Amino acid sequence: MSTSDHLRLAVALSDAGWHPAAWREADARPGELFTARYWADLAAIAERGLLDLITIEDGFGLQSTDHLAESDRRTDQVRGRLDAHLVAALLAPLTSRIGLVPTVTTTHTEPFHVANALATLDHDSLGRAGWRVQVSARADEARHLGRRALPGVRREHLDTPETARVVQELFDEAADAVEVARRLWDSWEDDAEIRDDATNRFVDRDKLHYIDFSGDHFDVRGPAITPRPPQGHPLVTVLAHREVPYRLAARSADVVFVTPQDVDDVASVIGDVRAAEAAVGREGEPLRILGDLVVLLDHTQAAAQERLARLDARDPLRSDAAILATTPSDLADLLVAWHEAGLDGFRLRPGVLPDDLNAIADALVPELQRRGAFRTAYDDTTLRERFGLSRPASRYATAGSTA
Numbered sequence: 001m002s003t004s005d006h007l008r009l010a011v012a013l014s015d016a017g018w019h020p021a022a023w024r025e026a027d028a029r030p031g032e033l034f035t036a037r038y039w040a041d042l043a044a045i046a047e048r049g050l051l052d053l054i055t056i057e058d059g060f061g062l063q064s065t066d067h068l069a070e071s072d073r074r075t076d077q078v079r080g081r082l083d084a085h086l087v088a089a090l091l092a093p094l095t096s097r098i099g100l101v102p103t104v105t106t107t108h109t110e111p112f113h114v115a116n117a118l119a120t121l122d123h124d125s126l127g128r129a130g131w132r133v134q135v136s137a138r139a140d141e142a143r144h145l146g147r148r149a150l151p152g153v154r155r156e157h158l159d160t161p162e163t164a165r166v167v168q169e170l171f172d173e174a175a176d177a178v179e180v181a182r183r184l185w186d187s188w189e190d191d192a193e194i195r196d197d198a199t200n201r202f203v204d205r206d207k208l209h210y211i212d213f214s215g216d217h218f219d220v221r222g223p224a225i226t227p228r229p230p231q232g233h234p235l236v237t238v239l240a241h242r243e244v245p246y247r248l249a250a251r252s253a254d255v256v257f258v259t260p261q262d263v264d265d266v267a268s269v270i271g272d273v274r275a276a277e278a279a280v281g282r283e284g285e286p287l288r289i290l291g292d293l294v295v296l297l298d299h300t301q302a303a304a305q306e307r308l309a310r311l312d313a314r315d316p317l318r319s320d321a322a323i324l325a326t327t328p329s330d331l332a333d334l335l336v337a338w339h340e341a342g343l344d345g346f347r348l349r350p351g352v353l354p355d356d357l358n359a360i361a362d363a364l365v366p367e368l369q370r371r372g373a374f375r376t377a378y379d380d381t382t383l384r385e386r387f388g389l390s391r392p393a394s395r396y397a398t399a400g401s402t403a
Contacts, residue, residue: 008345014057017352049361053099058084060141092124099383101130106177115181122229127382130235178252183211187223209396246276296351297359328363
C-alpha cells in the first residue's frame with residue numbers, strides 16, 4: 001500500500017471526551033479543562049500517534065444535551081469551554097506536525113475576522129491550520145450577540161418548510177462566509193511582501209487586491225490585513241449529515257466529515273456526497289470524505305462494553321455518529337474495511353479523555369501500521385499536502401484591480 005493509499009486519521013477533541021459522564025472517570029482532568037496544559041497534553045498525545053489533525057469543538061452557547069436545543073441548564077455535565085481558535089493558536093508553537101482545526105461558527109462571526117485569524121494560525125503553525133465551519137441555529141446563541149433574531153431550529157421540525165428555509169439561509173450564509181475568506185486569503189499575492197529597503201517599500205501595492213465581494217449576507221472589499229497563508233488556503237472542513245450540509249461541503253470545503261452507521265451505509269453516504277458535488281457543479285479536486293465514529297477502547301471487547309455500560313448508567317451517551325466500544329484491534333479491522341468501502345479516513349471522537357486518545361495513539365495506530373494502513377512517520381509539511389490537496393494559486397495574481 002502506497003503512502004497515498006493510507007487512510008487519514010483525525011481526532012475530535014471536546015471537553016473531557018464525548019461521553020457526558022467522561023469528566024467523572026478516574027483519569028479525567030476536570031479541574032484542568034480550562035487550562036493550556038490540558039490542551040497541550042492532548043495535542044502532544046495526538047501528535048505522538050502521527051494523527052493527521054485535531055479538531056476542537058466550540059459554539060456560541062453553553063453545551064446542551066441536544067446541540068440544536070437551547071441551553072438545558074444542566075449542572076451535572078461539562079458546561080463551558082475555551083475559545084477553539086485561541087486554543088489552536090496556543091498549540092501552534094507547542095506542536096510541529098499535527099494539523100490544528102478549530103471550530104468557528106459563521107452565523108455570528110464576520111468572515112473578515114475569521115479569515116485573518118485563520119491566516120494568522122496558518123503562519124503561526126507553518127502551514128497546519130484548518131477550519132471546521134459550523135452554523136448556529138440556536139435562538140439563545142443569537143440573543144448572546146443581539147444583532148439578529150433567529151427562530152431557532154428544533155430537531156422535530158427539521159423537515160417542515162419553515163425550518164427548511166431557515167436552515168437553507170444559514171448554510172447559504174456559511175457558503176458566502178467561506179467564499180469571502182477564500183478571496184481574502186487570495187487578496188495578497190504570494191510575493192506581495194518585498195521588504196525592499198532600496199526602494200523604501202515593504203509591500204508591493206500592485207500585489208494587494210480588493211476582493212469586492214457583494215452577496216446576500218456580506219459586502220466585503222478587502223484586502224486582508226494578514227499576508228497570504230503558507231498553505232494559500234487553510235484546510236476547510238464541514239460536518240454533514242443531510243442534503244443541505246452536503247451541498248455546503250461540496251460548494252465550500254476540502255474535507256467533509258460524515259456519519260455512516262455501518263459498512264453498508266458507507267457507499268450510500270459517499271453517493272450522497274458525490275451527488276451534492278455534481279448538483280453544485282463542483283470543479284477541481286473532490287472532497288476528501290472522513291467518517292466520524294465515537295470510540296471507547298479497552299483491552300477486551302467485554303471490558304470496553306462494560307466501561308460504556310458503566311458510563312451510560314451514570315448518563316447515557318447519544319450521538320449522531322456510530323458508537324463503538326471495542327478493542328484497538330477490532331477497531332482497526334473495521335476502519336480498514338470501511339476505508340476499502342470508499343472512505344478516505346476517519347475522525348474519531350474519543351469517549352473519554354485522555355484514556356481513549358491514549359488508546360488511539362498507542363494501540364490503534366500500531367495496529368493500523370501493522371496492516372500497512374497508516375503511516376509510520378510524518379512525511380509532508382502542510383496539512384493540505386497531507387490530504388493530497390494542491391496549494392491554490394491566488395485568483396487575483398493576474399487579474400489586476402489592485403488595492
